[in-house]
Structures are given as structure tokens and as C-alpha cells.
Amino acid sequence: MPKLPPLHPDNLSQELERILSLSHHDPHGVLGIHLTSGGVVIRSYRPEAEKIRVLIQGREPVEMDRLHENGIFQAIFRYDDQPFPYQLEVSYPGGATFTIRDPYAFLPTLGDLDLHLAQEGLHQGLHHKLGAHPQTLDGVPGVSFAVWAPTAQSVSVVGEFNRWDGRLHAMRHLKASGFWEIFIPDTGDGTEYLYEITPQVGVRFLKMDPYGFATRPPPAMMSVVFSSRYKWKDTRWLQERKKRNALTSAMNIYEVHMGSWRRVAEEKDRSLTYAELARELPAYVKEMGFSHVELLPPAEHPFGGSWGYQVSNYFSPTARYGSPDDLRLLIDAFHEAGIGVIIDWVPAHFPKDEKALALFDGTALYEHLDPRQGSHPDWGTLVFNYGRPEVKNFLIDNALFWIDEYHVDGLRVDAVASMLYLDYSRKDGEWVANKFGGRENLEAIDFMKELNDAVRDRYPGVMVIAEESTSWPMVSRPTHLGGLGFNLKWNMGWMHDNLEYFSRDPLFRKFIHTKLTFGMFYAYSENFILPLSHDEVVHMKGSLLGKMPGDGWLKFANLRAMLAYMWGHPGKKLLFMGAELGQIREWNHDGSLDWHLLEDPAHAGMHLLMRDLNRLYRTEPAFWEADFDPVGFKWIDVNNADENVVAFIRFDAKGGKPIIGVANFAPVLRESFRIGVPGRGMYREVLNTDAECYGGSNEGNSGQVKAKPVSSHGHDWCLDVKLPPLSVIYLKPEAPEPEAPEEFRPIRSLVPYEEVEEEVEEDNGEEPSSNAPPPPTKKPARKRQATRKPAAKKPAPAKKRPARKK
Secondary structure (H helix, E strand, C coil): CCECCCHHHHHHHHHHHHHHHCCCCHHHHHCCEEECCEEEEEEEECCCCCCEEEEECCCCCCCCCEEEEEEEEEEEEECCCCCCEEEEEEEEECCCCCEEECHCCCCCCCCHEEEEHHHHCCCCCHHHHCEEEEEEEEEEEEEEEEEEECCEEEEEEEEEHHHHCCCCCECEEEECCCCCEEEEECCCCEEEEEEEEEEECCCCCEEECCCCCEECCCCCEECCCCCCCCCCHHHHHHHHHHCCHHHHHCCCEEEEEECCEEEEECCEEECCCHHHHHHHHHHHHHHHCEEEEECCCEEEECCHHHHCCCCCCCEECCCHHHHHHHHHHHHHHHCCCCCCEEEEEEECEEECCCCCCCCCCCCCEEECCCCHHEEEEECCCEECCCCCHHHHHHHHHHHHHHHHHHHEEEEECCHHHHHHHHCCCCCCCCCEEEECCCCHHHHHHHHHHHHHHHHHHHCCCEEECCCCCCCCCCCCCCCHHHHCCCCCCCHHHHHHHHHHHHCCHHHHHHHHHHHHHHHCCCCCCCEEEECHCCCCCCCCCHHHHHHHHHHHHHHHHHHHHHHHHHHHHEEEEEEEEEECCCCCCCCCCCCCCCCHHHCCCCHHHHHHHHHHHHHHHHHHHHHHHCCCHHHHEEEEEEECCCCCCEEECCCCCCCCCEEEEEEECCCEEEEEEEEECCCCEEEEEECCCHHHHCCCCCCCCCCEEEECCEEECCEEEEEEECCCEEEEEEEEEECCCCCCHHHCCCCCCCCCCHHHHCCCCCCCCCCCCCCCCCCCCCCCCEECCCCCCCCHHHCCCCCCCCCCEE
């Protein structure tokens, strides 16, 4: 430490007045221990203190002189030429005495390189420096606090440890960087704190830590010091993730709102905790055959009705369901079950809550000052200023934080369209054009490209998914080719067309037949996910089942057919929780899914279909291996609008292992419907949504159909299949291929998954008829044991609905 000249009395007086008024940028330059040409000087500011003594090991206590009547004390050690460790014994009127370590006796915990990278927007590990970090300095345990507030006059850390008195722990401003820092000894995990900020104009106010790692549950808006002690068990998963290509892998995503998936009715209908979810949700998702789960935003948010999309604390998981380590436990449990975890991430906007990011240092810091740029008219929120390096750094660092600290396998970026367009949801005169006079948000585009490159470079195998609802080109193309760099994009156009078609009475569907097929015209322009998300079952839109036309039986038949068709369409899949139950009412974030519906055969059948459909999907590479390659899909019959029928073939990446899909979206039984197929032989019916076990009318093809040498639909062979009403059937050509693993064996038509039997028949010497089942395998008869939970037990036969024949 270099020797400093003693402060001139006039200068010292000015410095002390700034300390007392909480307007000093560097209180460490005045308070604490300093080596001067006149010896070692120690100063301390303890308002209301009666006296302070300096305690030095091996020496007698030294009482400090009162330098200012408002509580500033000083002691000079004229014969010392080096700083030394010490403590302060502070006495207050009434006899109360406390021994403390001086927070102003420690060097900064942020270095010059950290400050430089942060100011340039290039510090991709800034969360290791900003926020609250328990550590030991000079052998003293405590917490280092650091925050960005460039225009503030002063920033203090306040909490119960200093009785919320900002005068006791004023931070220092580091080299005009905009960052403030202090090390507070003898604090640690569990400490509640806020930042007390003195703006240039106006009164002081309190803010939560933008980089805080934990909070108290809402409505309390309180940051909490937290350091993880969780020991991860998913090393193998992370290693395998690096090799996984999302585009050529199975991906059927179960979208979940953690607070309403299931509740504890006996305890005031409370939500499950992270730990309770870890015991139930991964097992359920695995049993249902989904490959991934997508969690609605897990970051802390003050308003529960935002479902997490109005984030107040980007680095803190919501405390509604437990601690940050409890969330790590849940994600680890998913990985142990072989389930990938995607989280919704919201860099498009943030709320105006007074203790959150809005006007953080008294000025528009994270947002734009001009409301034409900084205010979102639809949601009453604020828009990030992506052109500011520190803001861009904050967001990219946060994305990497969730991948690094919580091992998430993907980020679904919310509301990308609102970031891309400066005039998004704005009228003329309500937005500001870019420097070229256009409506594109150039800074947001650069941010998204940099984000996607950072994730790709640092975390191979991790996905970044865009919820983008416009025709912006090349959203899911690499940045070096001119794209935005996302791995996948939600296909909102397909979703709207699909729901419009299936919500129409079948009598009139022929007039909008192209709604069903138009998606294939642009299916390969992006890497699409087909979403039926939470947004489609809220705000008076009704449930998916409720959107279907007709009476109860027709609604279920339509829903089964819609989902089965969706699972065969190119693109990855996403389904919001509750659809697999046939949820009747629209989603309510304050209540549980209606699990009791599984006691009804129709709902149990829907549940069973969803499980069998997922398992068939996961088993057959034709459903997913070439989702984004034209080799993977071919229409057989695309223009049959009058009969509401489509037929298609899915292939694997090599153009082989075909699966034939035939859909009849009319409530009419078609006894013999001809389709062309690519080859001879027997075609096994591997799924039929009209099976009795799913609640259907039990019409089908007795398990198989034999191809005939008759040209049809451009093929040399054909099948004459029976098409049940409002149904989808999938057919697979028989081939001497290795049998699939038992837990993912394709499902025979009309039979519940857990009751498939291998039957041995006697050979009577007769040739099998064309409609006879395939020759049985020669192994003893056995019956698979039920694996589903009692709630999903085999439903009783649904009332069979007579179908009109045509």
C-alpha cells in the first residue's frame, strides 16, 4: 500500500460531509485503514456510537478520537509503517457494545479486467463477480457485494445485519466504471439484503439485486445471499448431450407450469415444491413417453398471474416452490429419468415493479428512456436497451448462467417478434425508426446472434428455441449464413391453421382443406417445433378438447385424431400439460389439472392414446430423424378435400423404414379406402386412434393389411384400408428387422399397450387369408404387466357410436 499525504483539514472536512450525506463515490478512500506519511490512520463511521476502540492482537486497545459529532472516529498510529489487521469495539449509549471487523479494511474484489470486459459487454461470467458472493478475504469470512448503478450518487447494502441503515455499509465506485463494491465481514448464506440507492435527483430508494441468486417468496421482494451446495449426478447426461443433434433426434416436449401441474388439496390447495415435483413429475413424463419437459419461466416474478413472464430477478429461481438447490434437484431428477429440460427465458421485457430493474439507479438503465422504445404497450412492461453493452452482457450472461448453474438443456426465448420489430404492436408515431429508417431493431438482432453463438460455442448440444410468430427469414439458420442462429423455431402459422381446421365442423372442413396441408409448403424453411402451448388454452380460448366440434364422443375423436396427425407431421412436437387428460376447462394457473378426469373412460382413453402415441413416435426414426429434410416426408393423397382425407409417408434419414399415415377427418366409416404404398408385403397397423381402448368405435384393419399389385397414387402397390371415423391410423411394412426394446415396442391396433399378448396358434396347414394376422412368433404366451399408475388404469369400454357407412 503506497503512503498517502495526510488529508488537509479543509479537504478532510469536505470528505466527511460527503460521507455523512451518503454522496461519496469512494468511502473506502476516507474510512478504513490508510498508510500516510504521518503513520497509519484508521477512520470509522458509526452513527450514534458513544466510543470506538481499535483492537489489535498483542496490543492494548486504542480509543479513537471523535472526528465529527455525527459519529466519525479516527485513530492515528504514528509509529506504524505498514497496515495491520484489527477489529473495532463499538459502544453505544446504554452500555451495548459490539466487536466488528471493519468493512472498509479490504481491497476490491473486482479487478480491472472484469471492469473492462463488463463495460465492453464481453464478460460472459459476470455473475461470478456481481451479486452477493460468500468468500474469505485475508482470513476473514464474509460476503462481497457488487452492483452496476453508474449514475447513482451512492449505493449502500442494507439488511437486518445493519438494521437497514445505509450509512454503515456504503459501497465504493470502482474507477468511474459504474460498478459499486463492498466486502462485508461476518455475513453469509441466508442473509437478506437490498441495495439502498441515492440518485442524482430525488429521494433514496431500495432495489433488489439484479444478480441476486435467491429471493424470499413473493410478495416479499427481498434478495438473499445464497451459495449452492448441490452435488450433481448428471455427468453422463451432460457428456452425451454434447454429442446429441436435436434436429435428428426425437423431441416431443411436455410443457409444464410447475405451480399448477398438481396441487395438495389437503393443505389449502398449495402447489407442489421443487422437491415434491422431483419425486413425481420426471416419472410421469417418462411414463408418458415424452423426451423433454419445458418449464414455464422459473425465474423469480412478483405477479403469479404472469406465469413467470414478467421477471423481476433473472438470476434467482422463484422461491414459491423452494430453494435454488431444490430446483437443481428437480432438473437432476429429470436427467436421471432420461428427460431433457428446456426453460422459458424472457429477454424481451421486464416489469415496472419498484424494487426490480425499472429505473434502477434513478435513470433508464436497463430500459430505454424514450417510451416509444422502452415501453411495451401490450403488456405494460419495459423493453431492454439491447444497444447498451452492459445490458446485452447482463442478458447473455444470464442465459449462460442457467445452462451452467442449472444444467438446463435448452432455452425457449419468449416473444422474439417483439424484439425484432421496433413497431411491434405500435401505431404510427409510437415508435422510432432505426438509423436506416427501417422498422428492424438492429441492436436486438445483434444481441440474438451473439447470444446464439455464445451458447453454441460454450455448450454443444444445448438448444436455443425462438418463439417467433412472423415470417422473419432464417431465424433457425446459422449466423455465419446470415441467420439469427436459433436451433429451432415455433411454427405459429401451423398452429393457427391446424386449430382452425379442427375446430371447424367436419361438414365444412373441405372448404379449408389447405389449412391442413399448407404447412408443408414452408416446412423446410426453418427448423420448426409444432406447438400446442399454454397460450392456446387461456384467456377464454377454452381447452383443446373444448375447441373440438360436436358432442362428447366427437370432441374426443377429433382431439385424438388431431394429436395423432400432429405427431406424424414434420417438425418437433410440444404439448401443454392437461391436453393428455382431455382437460375440459381451460387452464387455471391457480388450480391443479383435473386429474380426477382419469376416472372417466373417455379421458382415460385419451391419456392412454397419448402415451402409446409418444412411445410409437420415440420408437420409429421415420417420425423424427428427417424432420428438416424433404427425404423424410411424401404425400400419398393430399387433395382429397371432399372426403376430409389425407395420406402420407414418413421416412428415416436414409429414405427408408417408412411409416404410412392415413387420416380421416370426417365422422364417416370408409370400408375400403385405397392408397398407394411404396412396396409389397404386409403392412401392420401400429396405431389406430379409433381403438376401443382409446374410447373409439373399434373399427380397424384387424392388425394388418396386405399390399396388392395395383398402381395407385404414383405407386405400383396399394392398400385397401378401412378408415374409422375421425381417426388416424399408422401402418408399418413388415420387415425382418430386430425387434424394438420391449418398453418401446410399437402398439398393435385396438389393444391397450400393457395388455399386448404374444399368442401361439396351432399350424393347421392352411394358407393365411389376406386379412389374417401375421404368423405368430414361436415363443411362450405371456402377458405384460401393467406399468401405469392406477389413475391411468385401463378404461371401461366407451359407448360405441354408430358410424355412417359410405
